[in-house]
Every structure is written in structure tokens, then in C-alpha cells.
């Protein structure tokens with residue numbers, strides 16, 4: 001009953017707010033659609049430039065004023081809003097997919113002003129699909145669209161490679177499922193589990209798709225090692241238990257050299273050794289030809305290797321072997337996923353904005369975030385099985401769009417932050433802030449019309465099913481947010497199927513590509529990730545030096561107990577004393593170094609050593 005009263009109150013809030021606003025917006029209600037609102041976007045004045053020429057205070061006042069004037073003009077008259085809804089509603093009949101952008105307040109003038117940018121973006125996408133070097137930094141083609149329609153590939157060689165890989169992974173999956181390819185030491189006589197080892201784009205797609213589409217009893221169940229957290233890896237291996245003997249380990253890494261993935265592999269191989277199992281008879285590699293991983297798998301004679309193409313980026317690799325092999329092994333219809341993506345790609349090639357759902361999304365993002373990422377995108381799928389969509393989109397959008405420089409080398413610090421979980425769960429978590437708190441987001445609702453498989457529904461109270469509540473929560477939240485001037489997009493699919501999931505992935509891949517063109521950035525590289533990786537490497541190198549210094553001190557008689565300053569000096573790294581403190585702390589917490597003397601709360605008092613000397617663990 002609590003849920004019922006919450007629903008009632010949400011609907012009541014929405015209705016009250018709508019009524020209040022509609023009566024106070026009589027000016028808007030007298031306007032005919034298309035609505036003529038003052039455009040927020042000023043094409044000839046970069047917002048960034050404007051901010052630079054003002055003080056921070058006045059800039060934020062200006063921004064607040066602009067915000068107020070814009071949101072105050074969001075259409076609230078029900079009849080005009082309905083016209084706007086109908087006018088802009090996109091529907092793909094065959095895919096059973098709708099896109100509603102009516103609750104984003106862009107104006108006709110804005111659309112007109114954006115037209116040249118869209119023309120350029122459409123040209124870019126066309127060139128990209130024809131095989132132009134779309135990733136100038138890395139001199140690479142960007143061809144994920146060819147994966148679902150190999151006829152588009154710019155050469156016969158590439159087309160054959162795509163088709164061959166797809167056929168061979170389908171055959172391999174069949175052979176594994178039917179037990180033709182089997183693990184040597186499994187009592188079941190066939191593979192029953194998959195352990196996928198990979199990170200970022202080499203994990204997020206397969207995780208999302210498994211959660212969305214795996215049947216209740218898949219031929220092989222899937223688990224993931226997607227981090228270098230030893231406890232996390234231990235947990236996955238412990239969960240497999242004796243089934244490790246019937247686990248197919250798929251190691252996924254485009255570069256074949258990502259440290260977290262390498263560590264995951266080494267940990268899993270150790271577990272195999274300890275269980276007396278031959279890893280090579282159960283390992284599969286998905287990686288670029290010639291990578292370290294590829295060479296290792298070849299040399300050691302793993303069960304199979306599948307290529308990751310140079311022209312497919314990690315975050316757009318779900319329709320390559322990366323996503324398709326794990327999906328096929330779980331009994332998911334991957335041809336349908338590809339068909340859904342291909343259908344979506346097809347409509348997204350039109351240059352008519354209203355008929356191009358990816359362009360419509362890009363338009364909304366540009367409007368809502370001022371083309372500078374000033375607002376975050378909150379993704380709310382109202383369906384448990386789509387829970388991981390926001391996490392998947394987080395990488396796709398943020399790694400693609402979050403860039404320091406534009407294509408002309410100008411510092412722009414672009415991006416679009418993405419977060420979200422699922423509805424209506426989030427209703428009871430952060431929707432409170434979305435409706436009433438800081439106005440720094442726009443929402444994307446993902447709606448699924450089919451509540452549950454046919455024949456399973458029942459009314460939990462007269463005329464109302466459980467799914468009706470979910471529907472009510474979505475509609476109520478959308479209305480309540482809009483009533484308080486919070487913009488939203490709604491993507492609706494008939495059902496969660498391989499086809500609709502393929503279409504959703506393709507929709508967002510293209511929207512990101514188009515948006516990147518609109519803001520003139522390279523969506524296909526990730527130079528920023530390197531800084532963290534390099535810094536991590538530096539920390540580990542310093543740790544090796546610390547260890548060497550402590551080892552040498554431990555060999556003295558009596559054992560030398562060093563202050564942090566002494567360690568830093570002997571490492572020739574006096575400026576790194578804070579990091580040395582953290583290294584020693586971490587090693588002490590894992591019984592690999594000892595705090596011989598001193599108080600953990602005052603790092604200056606510490607004396608440290610290795611081994612058995614007067615152990616007083618920092619946390620002891």
C-alpha cells in the first residue's frame with residue numbers, strides 16, 4: 001500500500017504542477033506550434049569565450065539568468081505540448097522503437113541555426129562509413145558500422161574478414177554448446193560457464209547484453225573479471241568452484257597489453273594450475289592480430305583466437321567478436337542483434353533531421369547542455385534487464401566526447417557526463433534531487449512497453465498489474481520533472497529483444513558520432529586515459545625501488561629500520577615522500593612490510609622495515 005500511495009502522490013504532484021503551470025502560461029498556450037522560443041544557442045559566440053571575458057561571478061549570474069529565461073519558456077500548455085509531441089515523435093515501425101524529444105525545449109530557430117553543423121556532421125558520417133581516416137590522431141578508419149552490414153566495408157578484403165569472423169565465431173559457439181569442443185577434465189563433458197576477462201570496452205558491452213538478453217537457463221552462464229581487484233577475482237573464481245573445470249575463459253583485449261586484463265589472466269591461470277587444470281585447453285583470446293595476447297595464445301595453443309579489428313574501437317566493439325562470441329555462447333540470437341543495429345544504422349543515414357533518431361538525440365544533447373556539456377545526462381531505463389545500459393553508455397559517451405582539444409587544436413574541454421541506474425528504483429534514491437535540487441542534468445527515460453512474456457500477467461488489484469505501476473512511475477516522474485522545468489528524452493521499445501538491444505546500441509553509437517562532429521572533436525581516441533596509466537606505472541616503479549631499499553636495509557645486522565625520509569633519500573625520490581608513505585602503508589596492510597616503530601597517525605614518526613622485525617601493523 002505504501003507503493004500505491006507513493007504513486008498517487010507522484011501523480012498528484014505532477015498533475016498539480018502541470019495545472020498550475022498551464023494556467024500561468026497562457027501566453028504560451030495562445031502560440032501555435034511550431035513554438036517560437038528565444039534560442040539559447042548563440043551560433044557566433046562561443047559560450048566559453050563569453051565566460052572568459054567576464055568575471056566568474058558575473059558569468060555564473062549570466063548563466064543563471066539565461067537558464068531561468070529559457071526554462072521559463074518550456075512549453076506547458078497541454079494542447080501545444082501534445083502538438084509538439086506529435087510533431088517531433090520519431091517512430092521506427094519495424095524495430096518497434098519510438099523517440100520522444102518533445103520534453104527538450106529546443107526551438108525552431110535553434111534547429112535552423114544548427115542545420116549547417118548537421119550537414120557537416122552527416123557528411124562526416126558518410127565519409128567515415130566509406131572508410132575515411134576518421135581517427136586522425138591514430139590514423140585509423142572507424143568501421144563499427146560495417147560489422148552489421150559488411151557490404152559497406154570499403155574493400156573486398158575487409159568484407160570477407162568480417163563475414164569470415166562472424167561465421168567462425170558462430171560455428172565455434174555451436175561446437176561449444178553442443179559439446180563438440182569440450183574441456184578435457186570436466187565431469188559434465190561440456191563447457192557450462194564462461195569467465196570473461198577484460199575491462200572497459202572489452203567488458204561493458206558483454207555485461208550489458210548478458211544482463212539484458214541472457215535466457216534464464218543459458219547454455220553457458222557468464223561471469224566477469226573486469227578489474228585488477230584481487231578480492232573481486234577471488235570471488236569470481238570461488239563462485240565457479242569445481243565448475244572451473246568446465247569454464248571457458250575468454251580473454252578480451254584489443255591492445256592485448258592492458259595491465260588489468262593481463263593481471264586477471266595471470267590470476268585465473270594460477271587458479272587453473274592450483275586446480276590441476278590445463279588453462280590452454282580452456283582459454284580463448286579476442287584481440288588484435290599480432291598483439292602480445294595474440295602471440296601468447298598462438299604460442300601456447302589456446303582453444304581459439306578471434307580477431308579484433310584495428311578499425312573497431314573498444315567502446316564500439318559490442319557487434320564484433322568482443323560482444324558477439326559471449327552472447328552467442330549464452331544462446332542469444334546475435335544475427336538478430338546485428339539486424340537490429342543494421343536497421344537502425346539505415347535510418348540514421350538520412351539527412352532529414354526529424355527522421356534521423358541519432359541526429360535528434362545529438363540535437364537534444366546539444367540544446368540541453370549548451371554544446372559544452374553544461375548538463376549531465378541521467379539515463380533511467382525502467383526495466384531491470386536494462387540496468388547496465390547507463391554504465392555501458394557512460395563509457396561510450398564520456399570516453400568519446402570528453403576531450404581537452406577540438407579537431408583544430410583549440411582547448412575546449414568537451415564532454416557529456418552520463419550516470420543512471422534504473423527506474424523506479426531511483427525514485428527512492430536520487431529523483432528527489434533531480435526534481436527539486438541542483439538543475440544540472442537532463443534525463444533520458446528508456447521505456448519498455450511489454451511488461452513480461454505473454455500469458456504471465458495478472459492484476460494485483462482490480463485493473464492494475466505490477467507493470468502498470470512501473471509505467472505509472474515512469475510517466476509520473478517524466479511529468480513531475482517537466483513540470484519543474486527539467487527536460488527529458490524518452491526512448492521507447494516494444495520489448496527487450498536482441499533486435500531492440502542491437503538497435504539501441506547502434507542508436508547511441510551514431511548519436512555520439514554525430515554529436516562529436518557538431519562540437520568538432522575526435523570521438524575515436526582517448527589520449528586522457530594514458531596519463532592515469534602512466535602515473536600508475538610510475539607508482540609501481542617507485543614501489544620497486546622502495547622494496548629494494550627496504551630489502552637492503554633488512555639484510556644488515558641488526559636490521560635497519562628506516563624513517564620515511566631515509567627511504568625517500570635512498571630511493572633518490574625526496575619529492576615522493578607522500579607516495580612512499582602510501583606505498584609502505586599499503587604493503588604493511590598486506591603483511592609485506594612492517595611498521596617497526598611509530599604511530600600511523602603521524603607519518604613523520606614511522607620507522608619501517610621488511611620481514612619479521614617488531615611487527616606493529618599500521619592498522620594493528
Ligand SMILES: O=P(O)(O)OC[C@H]1O[C@](O)(CO)[C@@H](O)[C@@H]1O
Pocket residue numbers: 199200201202252253254255256257258261314315399526529
Ligand atoms: O581492449 P583493451 O585494449 O584491453 O582496452 C580496454 C579499454 O581501455 C581503454 O583503452 C581505456 O583505457 C578503453 O578505450 C578500452 O575499451
